[in-house]
Amino acid sequence: MELDQKIDLVRELDGHIMRCVRYQNGNHVIQKCIECVPTEHIGFVVSAFQGQVASLSMHPYGCRVIQRVLEHCGGNSQGQCIIDEILQSACILAQDQYGNYVTQHVLERGKAQDRSQIISWLGRLLP
Numbered sequence: 001m002e003l004d005q006k007i008d009l010v011r012e013l014d015g016h017i018m019r020c021v022r023y024q025n026g027n028h029v030i031q032k033c034i035e036c037v038p039t040e041h042i043g044f045v046v047s048a049f050q051g052q053v054a055s056l057s058m059h060p061y062g063c064r065v066i067q068r069v070l071e072h073c074g075g076n077s078q079g080q081c082i083i084d085e086i087l088q089s090a091c092i093l094a095q096d097q098y099g100n101y102v103t104q105h106v107l108e109r110g111k112a113q114d115r116s117q118i119i120s121w122l123g124r125l126l127p
Contacts, residue, residue, distance in 0.1 A: 007041045017048035027061035034068040039076055046078040053085035054093065063098040067105045074110070083114055090118045091125060 001009075010033045013020060020026030033042060046069055049056055056062030066082065073079035086093065086106055093099030107115050 003038075006037050010037050010042060010045070014044050017045055018052070021049075021056060021062050021065050022059065024061065027065055030065050031068045034065070034072050039073050039078075042073075043078060046073055046082065050078075050081055050085070053082050054089035054099070057086065057089070057093050057102040058096045058099040060098055063101050066102050070102075070105050070109065083110065087114060087117055090121050094118075094122055094125075 013030070013033065017030060020030050030045065033045060039046075049066070049069065053066060057066050066086075069079060069082050074083065083106065086102060089099075090103055090106075094103040103118060107118055110118075
């Protein structure tokens with residue numbers, strides 16, 4: 001499939017991103033869009049997550065999508081907005097059955113300052 005066709009196909013999902021993320025098969029579609037379409041063409045996908053990153057990170061399918069965003073969009077400003085929301089909820093996410101995967105993802109692949117911030121906050125949880 002040509003890139004133009006992929007971009008057109010992804011645009012058809014505009015307005016339906018959150019619904020897809022929460023479905024067993026739909027989340028795979030969104031993950032594939034994030035993986036296969038250049039970030040400059042999927043801004044509306046990442047924008048759909050803003051303000052809901054913590055709840056998505058604690059969702060069995062949403063956590064997978066957030067991890068794909070971190071992998072493929074983490075270096076741009078929208079990706080940083082996602083990381084900032086993760087950092088705001090890092091302690092809660094680290095203790096959640098699905099959110100911990102997102103926290104681990106940042107710890108393993110994130111920027112040094114983001115890793116340090118999470119480690120600092122998690123250290124405060126220890127007795």
